[in-house]
């Protein structure tokens with residue numbers, strides 16, 4: 001029985017948030033939504049067959065705004081996915097926006113195999129939400145959280161963005177307090193990145209007026225650590241044992257499939273390949289994705305090894321040495337000896353099972369990755385690669 005992680009991208013939103021660079025469409029018709037679900041189901045079946053997979057060990061429905069789907073369409077999709085859910089299902093997450101949460105919606109999720117909600121809160125302050133183009137306000141956020149607490153049977157995570165325009169140190173602290181007090185077991189805390197071609201990138205004044213983003217993010221980090229959350233990945237915090245199983249698949253560089261426009265797959269069917277779907281709903285609806293015929297990028301072994309460091313060292317648990325050895329016939333420390341020796345003491349932690357970075361080193365990992373990249377330049381690939 002072969003298992004694979006599955007990511008599903010739902011490309012619809014009510015409006016575009018001012019910081020968001022993800023592909024999504026607004027004002028879509030019900031007809032388009034139905035046609036999209038049909039095409040999506042075809043792509044999922046096709047990719048499960050192409051990767052010779054029977055079931056999904058983790059699933060993640062993201063977007064876009066999955067909670068914006070009409071209940072009938074969501075039900076149709078969830079029913080369809082049941083055929084890929086085996087007894088080993090670890091996690092099935094759906095991303096939701098606060099304005100979509102009500103008892104009927106939660107009831108629908110409770111009847112399905114979904115076992116984790118990821119709620120896009122971003123901030124609890126009205127002026128910050130408004131300045132970021134969010135639809136939700138503090139009232140609808142509170143209402144959504146209360147509804148989840150009262151009716152939802154599964155796990156619950158919240159997304160927060162630090163350093164949004166109008167945010168202050170005091171406000172940032174309050175956002176984290178409110179998020180923790182909502183009873184979540186997981187908080188993703190992203191520092192605002194100004195992406196190209198977003199309303200924020202067209203507003204240089206906004207950048208001048210912002211509080212120090214590193215300071216605001218560090219306020220979040222310290223507050224979460226104080227409240228007993230573990231900082232298990234650069235932007236992710238959780239209560240003990242509540243890591244996101246699906247996202248861990250990416251950080252471990254496991255094979256996965258992504259369906260829906262805007263989704264990406266990483267597979268080892270024909271060499272190591274990253275396969276991207278068209279970021280265009282109309283093209284997607286013509287069925288171009290079904291036959292694996294979309295944009296395919298071949299990843300060289302050297303680049304793939306680098307990505308194993310880049311992703312694995314993001315996590316507190318680090319790189320699994322045995323799995324690395326299975327993939328490359330060497331342990332992770334073998335390829336980056338010089339980097340380890342030339343780094344300050346305690347930058348790297350080497351145990352029987354893992355190679356990882358210290359909490360402090362993870363905060364400055366870009367410079368470490370540059371050293372690793374330079375050292376890998378000289379690497380001779382004279383060994384077989386076993387992946388996935």
Ligand code: SF4
Pocket residue numbers: 012013014015016017020021022024063064065097120
């Ligand atoms: S942040 Fe979420 S809701 Fe806002 S535009 Fe992006 S995908 Fe849509």
